[in-house]
Amino acid sequence: MEIIGRKYLDVLIPEEAAFMQQALHAFVDNEIMPVRQKIDYDDEHKLVDKIRQGLTGLGIQRAMFPDKYGGMGITSMVLSFIAFEEIARGDVAIAIATGCTPWCFAPAILASNEAVLDRFAPQFCGDELQTGCFALTEPASGCDIENPEMHGRTIKTIAKLDGDEWVINGNKCLASNSGVSQAYCVVCTTDPNLGEEGIALMYVPYPVEGMSFGKFEDKAGMRADRNCDIFLDNVRVPKEYRAAGPGKDAELFTFNCIMGRGGAAGFSIGAAQGAFEKVLEYTTDRIVAGKPIREHSVCACMLADMVIGIETARAYYMNLAYMIDEARIVDTIGSKGLDPQLANFFLSRASLAKVYADDVAVMVTNKAMELMGSYGYLHEYDVEKYWRDSKECQLYEGGAQLGRLDIIRNY
Ligand SMILES: Cc1cc2nc3c(=O)[nH]c(=O)nc-3n(C[C@H](O)[C@H](O)[C@H](O)COP(=O)(O)OP(=O)(O)OC[C@H]3O[C@@H](n4cnc5c(N)ncnc54)[C@H](O)[C@@H]3O)c2cc1C
Incomplete structure (x- = not known):
């Protein structure tokens, strides 16, 4: 443990976290700060993607994946929270767009879901920028889906098992990285009456038949992150692409x-x-x-x-x-x-x-x-x-x- 040299970070952090935090601090100073004012005008996201590609080069994209896939197996919240604070110092939306990839895969990684990891991890542990999305919010209410007192009963995106496949129907909205991701973790229910037992986290690769998107939302800020409606119309994924199972x-x-x-x-x-x-x-x-x-x-x-x-x-x-x-x-x-x-x-x-x-x-x-x-x-x-x-x-x-x-x- 060491008290980090940066005078405004009055917090004890482990050495490996300090190493990553300092690398990201330098990255933000060199790669984001000089172009920060252009980010809001970067409609095509060429600049944003270039910055995110740089973060991929630093290992941020593959950090959480297990070693055997070429990841780093980093699941420490201390490391992760401080790393994303550093990126957000440069641009909050770039931090969010970057952080939503590990957020998307966390359930599969923690559940050791090999089918999902075999399908996606090699792609996400490579050197090329990839993007993941964790889609929970629905048009009726975002908070109700997160609200533990609702017990998953307000989720309207339904997953039904048909032989060896899940068939998903519903509408998500506002999720970070929607419309630009190669992988989606979609919060569904198999039956709203089942409460928690019905909650199902489904991995959907994109492109896939039946998945389409609305226009990107025009927001006051956070313009380096993209958000749009996600429409799921009889989208089929293998049975194994549910993160872990009922409960x-x-x-x-x-x-x-x-x-x-x-x-x-x-x-x-x-x-x-x-x-x-x-x-x-x-x-x-x-x-x-x-x-x-x-x-x-x-x-x-x-x-x-x-x-x-x-x-x-x-x-x-x-x-x-x-x-x-x-x-x-x-x-x-x-x-x-x-x-x-x-x-x-x-x-x-x-x-x-x-x-x-x-x-x-x-x-x-x-x-x-x-x-x-x-x-x-x-x-x-x-x-x-x-x-x-x-x-x-x-x-x-x-x-x-x-x-x-x-x-x-x-x-
Ligand atoms: C830049 C950005 C990034 C986002 N990223 C993601 C993402 O990655 N994934 C994703 O799924 N969604 C994402 N969202 C959506 C966001 O998480 C939801 O918009 C948010 O949870 C609120 O949902 P809502 O807008 O439907 O508001 P509502 O649920 O309609 O809530 C409206 C108001 O009611 C209040 N309220 C809610 N419940 C209660 C209660 N029980 N008691 C009292 N008051 C209550 C709320 O605090 C709020 O003030 C993102 C949105 C933006 C703009």
């Missing part, structure tokens, strides 16, 4: 929500950190009333509040990551399942990490813009992009309200 898929789904919310806290703090660095520089250089903005006590206090938020949110989500690693869920969920009390505890704490980090990111980007005056509102001063991107962090994965409910009902 087990529900546990894997819950764990993906835990991992997703915990990781999302890192995305938010990456954005907050990026915006903070910009405003610190600006308020150091710009003189008002005879001295740098940051030396006026009213402004210094605003900067201090940003630091308090960033450091406490980071410390909390990293503590969560340590707790998940310590509980060894990733090693045991496939064989022993997920203890319900542990699941409730971690869903509550992952929601806490996310909701707090999201609020910090929105506060920091908002206050940073205030301290920069009207220049903060200009695209070329960088903060307005962090400001637009951060708002979405409060809305996805349960949003601010379901997140709070999940904190308190298991506290």
Whole structure:
């Protein structure tokens, strides 16, 4: 263990995580920061794909896959959360688009589903950029599908077994990487009346007959991630492409929500950190009333509040990551399942990490813009992009309200 040299990362991280974090820090400085302002105008995603190809070269895409497929077998949340915070410091949506690939495959990896891994892992452990999508949200409601009190009964995407194949019908929406992925993990139910027993995580390769997409959503921010409707019309996949089976898929789904919310806290703090660095520089250089903005006590206090938020949110989500690693869920969920009390505890704490980090990111980007005056509102001063991107962090994965409910009902 070492205390990392970067002065603003006041958190203990293991040596191998520090190594990866520093490599990603340098990557963001060299490959994202110089072109960051062009990302929102990159309609064809050529620039975004080039950056993501660079991250693939660093091993991010194959990191979670088992060694025998050419992966690195990295399932540590400490490593993963801090890595994606670093990427998000450059661009939150690139972090999300990159992070959704391991998120898509986590259920199959944790369940050791060989049929799914044999089909996809060689392709995703190669040097070429590939993309995965974890599709849970449906038009009727995203939160209801994640809400444990709904027990999977609101899922409308249905998977029916027909001989050796699943036949899937339904409509997903808004999922990151939709319309551009080579692999989809689609949250289905075999029968909504079965509750958790019905929840089925189905792997769908693309292209496949019966799968089509709507137009890309036109969002306020997060433009390096793409989201659209996914239509599944009698899509057929082999029987073995269900992640694990009745009951087990529900546990894997819950764990993906835990991992997703915990990781999302890192995305938010990456954005907050990026915006903070910009405003610190600006308020150091710009003189008002005879001295740098940051030396006026009213402004210094605003900067201090940003630091308090960033450091406490980071410390909390990293503590969560340590707790998940310590509980060894990733090693045991496939064989022993997920203890319900542990699941409730971690869903509550992952929601806490996310909701707090999201609020910090929105506060920091908002206050940073205030301290920069009207220049903060200009695209070329960088903060307005962090400001637009951060708002979405409060809305996805349960949003601010379901997140709070999940904190308190298991506290
Ligand atoms: C950039 C981006 C990336 C995304 N990535 C993914 C992805 O990878 N995969 C995916 O499946 N989806 C993804 N989404 C979709 C996102 O996760 C959902 O939009 C989100 O979960 C909220 O669902 P909803 O929009 O349907 O809101 P609703 O579920 O309709 O919720 C609306 C409001 O009601 C509140 N609410 C919900 N439930 C309750 C409750 N029980 N009590 C009180 N209040 C409640 C919510 O907090 C919110 O304020 C993404 C969206 C965007 C824009």
